[in-house]
Amino acid sequence: MFRKKNTAGVNSDEIRAILDEKKAKMKLSLKACAHCSLCAESCFLFMGHNKDPKYMPSYKFLNSVGVLYKKKGNVDKQDLGEMRDLVWERCVLCTRCYCPIGIDIPDMLALARRICRSQGVYPQYDRE
């Protein structure tokens, strides 16, 4: 459903600058993902959550960095908040996910976290 964006408090230029730093790697990774789902079983959170597809490393990667790339950094706080739940709550960055094509999924998720952090969006462990 269409939702009007409220980009207050989000610096899209800064997001784009961070994205540009890893543009080549990110572009290649997004293009290379064959949706084979072989990364899924290497994720203990996926296995520990009854194989919920939302815990698949590829899902987390495509719905964080993939969205940021597609929207060219034009996201609002709500988008970043949803991304925060995805890249922190559903990933612990154990770096054990395996991609047969060689996509560096942890690096991509760390990039999504870095972008969230740059906009002041990160877990508040004393509130959650």
Next chain:
Amino acid sequence: MVKAERKPVQEIFDAINGYGKVLNVGCGGCVSVCLVGGQKEVNALNAELKVHLEKAGIRKRIDGYTVERQCNESFLKELDSKAPEYDCLVSMACGAGVQHMAQRFSKIPVHPVVNTVSIGIDKDLGMYEERCRACGHCVLGYTGGICPVTRCAKGLFNGPCGGTNGDNCEISNEIPCAWLDIYKRLKNQDRLGDILKVRPHMEWQNQSPRTIIQEPYERRYLA
């Protein structure tokens, strides 16, 4: 997880006093979870230091940046282009993170701003209790899951000593005797025989740096 506590602001202030540009680096790992060294704490410390500096009439640039984990090279390398801009780095990570950062940026002075205290459990929000000292010689299976190294003042493996003070330790009336608790736990499990098994002496493996390679990976690193 690793638990830490922040150093007094004066100690931090003294550490950075001689430098013009300071980068305060947070860590998104354990210290973030125990509310001492994450992004929020980086911002809070920087604000506190700026007030301190203003009062002292000192001009200094203090920036903040948080990496996901300072103990992991793939996350720490994010600072490669940023760190050389600064005269000094301060780290809000545990001792491992500080050392890792000091090694990677060996030309820049690195100061810790937290004291790494223990491996512990979360008792409540912002309240943590030490449970492990990473001695490398775990005997919890024989002691009913109560660590004699952490809980016993003498770290005895074959206790108790003769200094128990009622139910408590001779060093304080407020510290329960670890070996009495071990006795009670084992008795409750009908395993008192375990307390009679003499355990070999502690090798104090935590007195020298250790590198561990998990067995399934031995071929990868030791071949």
